[in-house]
Amino acid sequence: MTRLSGITPSGRVQLGNYLGAIQRWASQGTADDLYFVSDLHAMTSTHNPAMLRALTGEQLAVLIAAGIPAESVFVQSDLTRELGALSWVLECTCTFGEAARMIQFKEKAKGQAGVRLSLLTYPVLMAADILLQGADEVPVGADQRQHVELARTLAKRFNATYGEVFTVPRAVLPPAGARVRDLADPARKMSKSTRDSAGVVFVLDEPELVRRKIRRAVTDDARSVEYDPRRPGPANLLEILAACAGDTPERVAGDYGSYGALKEGVAEAVVETLRPIRERAGGLLDDPAELERVRKAGAARATQRGEHRLHSALRLVGTGH
Template identity: 65%
Template sequence: MPRLSAITPSGPATLGNYLGAIRRWAREGRPGDLYFVSDLHGMTTPYHPQRLRARSREMLALLVAAGIEPEQVFVQSDLLPQLGPLTWVLECSCSFGEAARMTQFKEKSAARELAATPVRVGLFTYPVLMAADILLQGADEVPVGDDQAQHVELARALARRFNGAYGEAFVVPEAVTPPAAARVRDLSDPSRKMDKSARDSAGVLFVMDDPDLLARKVRRAVTDGLGRLEYRPDEQPGLANLLEILAACTGQPVRAVAAGFSAYGEVKKAVTEAVIDELRPLRERMRGLLEDTTELDRIRKRGAMVATDRGAHRLATALRLAGVG
């Protein structure tokens, strides 16, 4: 049962991206699984083209550096010749009401309107593009968090509708909840997740941050004045976040790591050391790939060929059944 997962280059990769998803993909991935950089999804809000291109390469390097097999990774825009026609076919199977009900669109468009900035049509239609990503590759399972589960449901509805109206072309995917992973929160505000596109990066640990910067950010992490070294996420979210990061980096149960300290400063020192040790080899492998542009280009081209070959028959079938192929 092949799986498909993606990461959007909306900002530099964070410790949360790595511990919460990418490291798990590398450890638990199976033959036939695919992982991609969803750079087209990064165009739904204002962006800088050169920065998008650079971050896409950085994300690709990260996936490979993390240990994912090179032939299992690709960049979404390299499949534009396939995704373009398939997205149009699916848009012609999707109702306006279905697209308008997407919670992410409603939330993000409301924020745009509040800020008096234009809402892009791509923000409205990108769940259909996401459906094309999934259906093109014939993924049986799509591991997603709660914020993306609705989009997988749309992909399921469109696959069933097309298959029923025109003939069998698509696998109907299942949204699956990944195994519990690190829940990394912003060090400055533990009420929000560690976000790669956050405007204030003071509480965000980026994978490519140097050790001194990582140390400064951890030292400034919000804790509390209770003085109790216990794992209590509801009452002490800042401390709990630090303990969860330490547990994820060291592979120990979170309540076990909490028992070994007598002061908040000790916790921060241990977290700093663990994060630096966790990210150092990853950062070195990423730098090597980013400096070896020939090798990274080769990996990218190979991944695009694998994904293109895998989706070719499915796209041809869908276009023929839709009456345009």
């Protein structure tokens, strides 16, 4: 069974990405699971091309450095020819109404001038990502479930209209990961695309910068250290510490008598958790030839995995050879 997961380079990889997903991918993934950097999805709004290229390389390096097998990883845009062809076939299978009622499109396009057409059509590209690789399951949060349902609809419709080509995927909720919130504003989750990075710990941050950000984390006026989800600042620190230690927030809370000590404990745990990832990723980023070799090998494997499905789909719709 093949599971497919993607990460979009809309910003630098941050602690929440690692503790919430990447760490689990590396430790619990199977040989059939696939992971990709979805750089084409980052183009649905204004972007800086040089920054997109740099962030794509960084994310690829972090995935490999985290321990995900190189043979399971690829970059989406390296399959532009295959995805472009399949996306067109699927756009000719999809109705305008199905695309237009995607909730994310409605929310992101609301009140905006000059909305890019790609914001409307990118769920079809996402369907192409899934169907090209023959994914059986796609672990997604609630905000992406509707897009996987569209992929299911298009796979079923194509198979019924032209012939059996595509595996019909299903959305699955990933196992609960660490809930990491912004250190400066624990009311919101930590995000790689936030404009204010004061409360965001990035995976490749230097240790002293990590410590500085955590020392400045928002807490509250209480004198005791205890885990209470109604106290978001301290709860966030305890959840981060527990995720790094493989423990529970309630248990680790008992090790600290003050917020100062707690922050120092969290800082050291985060620095040591990220240290091997930062060092390995840094080595890859400092060796562009090796990173490019890994990337090309991943692209070749991903292309080979989807080649027969694309050729079959093109032949059945009356194009190709």
